[in-house]
Amino acid sequence: MKVTPKYVIVANRLRQKILEKEYEINDQLPQETAIAKSLNVSRITVRKALDILVNEGLIYRIQGSGTFVKDNQQGKDISKKQSLEIFDFNKYQVKLINFGVSKPGKTVMNQMKINQFDLTYEVERLIMDREKIIALQNIFMPVKVIQGIQMKSLMGSIYDFVEDELDLVVDSAIRTISSEMSNDETSRLLDLPQPEPLLTVGQRSFLDNGQIFEYTYTYIRSSQFSLHEAI
Numbered sequence: 001m002k003v004t005p006k007y008v009i010v011a012n013r014l015r016q017k018i019l020e021k022e023y024e025i026n027d028q029l030p031q032e033t034a035i036a037k038s039l040n041v042s043r044i045t046v047r048k049a050l051d052i053l054v055n056e057g058l059i060y061r062i063q064g065s066g067t068f069v070k071d072n073q074q075g076k077d078i079s080k081k082q083s084l085e086i087f088d089f090n091k092y093q094v095k096l097i098n099f100g101v102s103k104p105g106k107t108v109m110n111q112m113k114i115n116q117f118d119l120t121y122e123v124e125r126l127i128m129d130r131e132k133i134i135a136l137q138n139i140f141m142p143v144k145v146i147q148g149i150q151m152k153s154l155m156g157s158i159y160d161f162v163e164d165e166l167d168l169v170v171d172s173a174i175r176t177i178s179s180e181m182s183n184d185e186t187s188r189l190l191d192l193p194q195p196e197p198l199l200t201v202g203q204r205s206f207l208d209n210g211q212i213f214e215y216t217y218t219y220i221r222s223s224q225f226s227l228h229e230a231i
Contacts, residue, residue: 028068062211093129099122178199180197
C-alpha cells in the first residue's frame with residue numbers, strides 16, 4: 001500500500017481549513033515553524049505543502065511578510081495576460097494626469113498587503129477615444145517590486161513594461177465590478193456636465209510567484225464603453 005507523503009497530508013489539512021473558512025480570505029497563515037510544530041513535521045515538509053497550495057492558487061507569498069489566503073472566490077479570476085487589460089491600447093489613448101511616489105493609504109495597504117513604509121507609485125490617468133474621455137484610472141504599484149518605471153511606460157499597457165523591461169511574469173488578477181455615482185472630483189476629471197452612474201472596476205494583479213504588483217481602481221463611463229469589449 002502506497003504511503004501518502006507527509007507534505008501532501010499537511011497540504012490537505014491546510015486546504016481544508018481554507019475551504020472551511022477557518023482561514024479567511026486575506027488572512028495570514030501561521031509561520032512555517034508554527035505549522036510544523038503543531039503538526040509535528042519538519043519545516044521543509046510545511047514548505048513543500050505550501051508550494052502545493054500556491055500552485056493551486058489558494059495562497060500567495062509576500063517576501064518578508066508571510067503567506068496569505070488568496071482572494072480567489074471574489075470577483076472574476078483572470079488567467080491570461082491579454083485579459084488583464086480592461087482597455088485595448090491599440091485602440092484607446094492615455095492622458096496622464098498625475099504620476100509620483102508616496103506612502104500608501106489604508107485602502108492600498110489592505111489591497112496590496114503592504115505597510116506604511118512601502119512606497120508606492122501612484123498613477124492617475126484618463127483613457128481616451130480620440131477626444132472623448134472613456135474612463136479614469138487610479139493605479140498603485142509597490143516601488144520595491146516595480147522598479148524604475150517611467151512616464152512613457154504609463155502611456156499604454158503597464159504589463160508590457162513589467163514583462164519586457166523587468167523580466168517578470170504577469171500571471172493573473174482578481175477583478176471586482178460594481179457601480180457608483182460620480183462625485184464632484186470624478187465628475188470634474190471625467191469632464192461630466194452633471195453626475196452620472198459609473199461602472200467601477202477594482203483589480204489586483206499578481207505575478208507568477210503570487211506577489212501582488214498592482215492595484216487599480218477604474219471609473220468607466222458606461223455610456224461610452226462596455227466591459228464586453230474587454231472580457
